[in-house]
Amino acid sequence: MFGQSDLEQWLCPAHSLPAGARYAPPAQRRGSARPVRNADVVYRYDVGFEGFLCCVFESFSSHEVPFAVWTPERETTTLYPVKQIETDPQKAGRVFASFAKKLGKDTERLIMTCFLSGRDDKEVLMLRFLHLAYATGPGVLALLGHPDVAPMYAMQKHTAREVEKWMGFIRFEESGGMLGAVIHPKNYVLPLLKNHFCNRFPEENFLIYDATHMAVLLYQDHKATLTELAAPLTLPSPDEKESYYQQLWKQFYNTLAIQQRRNEKCRRTLCPKRYWADMTELRDEL
Amino acid sequence: MEQSVMDKLIILADSAKYDVACTSSGSSRAGRAGMIGSAYAPGCCHTFTADGRCVSLLKVLLTNCCAFDCGYCVNRRSNDLPRAAFTPRELAELTIEFYRRNYIEGLFLSSAVLVSPDYTTELMIKALTLLRQEYRFNGYIHAKAIPGTSPELIAQLGLLADRLSVNIELPSERSLGLLCPDKARRSIFSPMRQIASASAASSRELTVYKKAAPFAPAGQSTQMIVGASPESDYQILRLTEGLYQKYSLRRVFFSAYIPVAEDTRLPALDTKPPLLREHRLYQADWLLRFYQFRADEILDEENQNFNPYLDPKCNWALHHYHLFPVDVNRAPFEMLLRVPGIGPTSAKRIRAARRQASLGLDELRRMGVVLKRAQYFITCRGFAGAHTEAGSAGRQRIVRALIDPGAFNAGCEQLSLFSAPAVQQLAAGGMAPRLAGKLVQEEAITCLAKAI
Secondary structure, three states, X not given: OOOHHXXXXXXXOHHHOOOOOOOOOHHHHHOOOOOOEEOOOEEEEOOOHHHHHHHHHHHHHOOEEOOEEEOHHXXXXXXXXXXXXXXXXXXXXXXXXXXXXXXXXXXXXXXXXXXXXXXXXXXXXXXXXXXXXXXXOHXXXXXXXXOOOHHHHHHHHHHHXXXXXXXXXXXXXXXXXXXXXXXXXXXXXXXXXXXXXXXXXXXXXXXXXXXXXXXXXXXXXXXXXXXXXXXXXXXXXXXXXXXXXXXXXXXXXXXXXOHHHOOHHHHHHHOOHHHHHHOOOOHHHO | OOOOXXXXXXXXXXXXXXXXXXXXXXXXXXXXXXXXXXXXXXXXXXXXXXXXXXXXOEEEEOEOOOOOOOOOOOOOOOOOOOOOEOOHHHHHHHXXXXXXXXXXXXXXXXXXXXXXXXXXXXXXXXXXXXXXXXXXXXXXXXXXXXXXXXXXXXXXXXHHOOEEEOOOEOOOHHHHHHHOXXXXXXXXXXXXHHHHHHHHHHHHHHHHOOOOOOOOOOOEEEEEEEOOOOOOHXXXXXXXXXXXXXXXXXXEEEEEOOOOOOOOOOOOOOOOOOHHHHHHHHHHHHHHHHOOOOHHHHOOOOOOOOOOOOOHHHHHHHHOXXXXXXXXXXXXXXXXXXXXXXXXXXXXXXXXXXXXXOOEHHHHHHOOOOHHHHOOOEEEEOEOOOOOOOHHHHHHHHHHHHOOHHHHOOOOOOXXXXXXXXXXXXXXXXXXXXXXHHHHHHHHHHHHHOOO
């Protein structure tokens, strides 16, 4: 297993490394069968968790961490060779099964949350983390200050915070017995919002449309489905009853502010302007 | 003339807005088939008002017709003000429609005293029963217990609400007697005691019987007005500590007094709300609840009031500089919590991470520990503490990192509401606010450096 001396080795602070030196994954220093190298290659996979799991498979079988991982949307020109990673459910299943078995349930949850992150380099960060994780085991979660682990927690925090914000800031509009809401999140938050809203409104029919990722969470007849759309969705404009309640809410919101204590900066910190376009009471103030 | 729901909402929300508490935390309840709503234990903010306060509940009064005449209150009997009252059905419908649209986390129901405390509480119980039973509302409800209500009615109210609160309003009996002739100290503390014991009893029962009725599962809170009466910060903090210990309150809220009435017993109408003082009280309140501080460590008989230039934790660290630096890899958790710049989150992360590996500055930075202030108070692997120059220059550097820039009007051309009193005085004398802030800051740094 991982000894104390190994830990000290990778814990050597970055400022003691020569300028430009990159952190090398632990396997290289432990002298295991074949070292993991930073390869000058780009992986391309079809979006989806299964596709990513196949990238993991490829990365481990060729003992390399790619320079970048692309999806069709994030493609640009490059001088590096591009490896097309085909989605193979069998390989994906093998990788996924090993998460809980070898890394523990908590690590599995961390990986799945990080996959929902909106960061462009999330796949490379996750691959680096996984190389460390398989070498360390479930204890990897406690290496909070490690350069390969810290970005994972940062992504998780960013996603979790955004989910928490949207839980409050989503605004439903009723139309024909159906509640509809539009959001513009940075991360793919719908799967993390699902339980909260389905649990809260068991007897309602509602949909939440994620305009950034063109995905819809639909809850109808006590069943929830998450689908990705090919074309943007527009919700119907509010009818009379809906406008009435929107008026009431706006009025309530404006009444609540105490003028002697007005503090715009504090409001923008707690409720950043990027949320305002989707919030009934703040849309007009933009 | 018949009032519409819109008119009533404006009047009754306007009357309720001075109540600070708007939290929806402390109660966890899953949604149930056939009902609407759930309770989310950490609480959820649904929007933020222009003054930066979280809105999480539909905060309204049932009515603002009041029989009492408390000097500091907008709704007092002698104030000329439009009056209104919701019917239980109007209120229930408004709550449900707002809730369905995800505008709110639940209802905060308070009321002025109509006829008598008992009569008002009966009306509140009627409204909440309708909401819970007919409208099948399963979300969060915060209800205000009115001082002087009979225990039987409080017992009923607690079964309908998640959280109850009784406002202390003024931090001493003397001020209470002076400003609220209709409220006695006893009438405030006896419902508080009843709620505390009933809540504890019901949580004990719940561990034995799954179906036991939960009584105010999110506990109780209270609120007091700061700056309307002459109590010192130390008195207020001692009272707060006592409330947490004796009545196991979840929160104590402070509200800077905003003059709403001309009254010889109260500060003049043009007095600015003491926001910096309120801010310091909240900082100290956090130290009591999350940082394992005692009230007499933060302030004492000699220093009765907060230092306007330093937050209470930095102030403590500055006066106990001989206890530092501490080694983050070895220091007990309680000591980590006392390092300026390290809070409960960072301290917990350090505690978890140091079990696996010894920590250096880079690990701390990657873990999200902010080192601006902490660097003068810690050592870690490969770091023996930030050394400052010897003599007063070095001490001044530490103070410069610790002081609260908000108190000096930093970065504002206009005078900020959070400026220290000295800055406000200079600015009132005609000096440009930014210059006044700078002057006071330099003087404060020289002064505080001597304390190390």
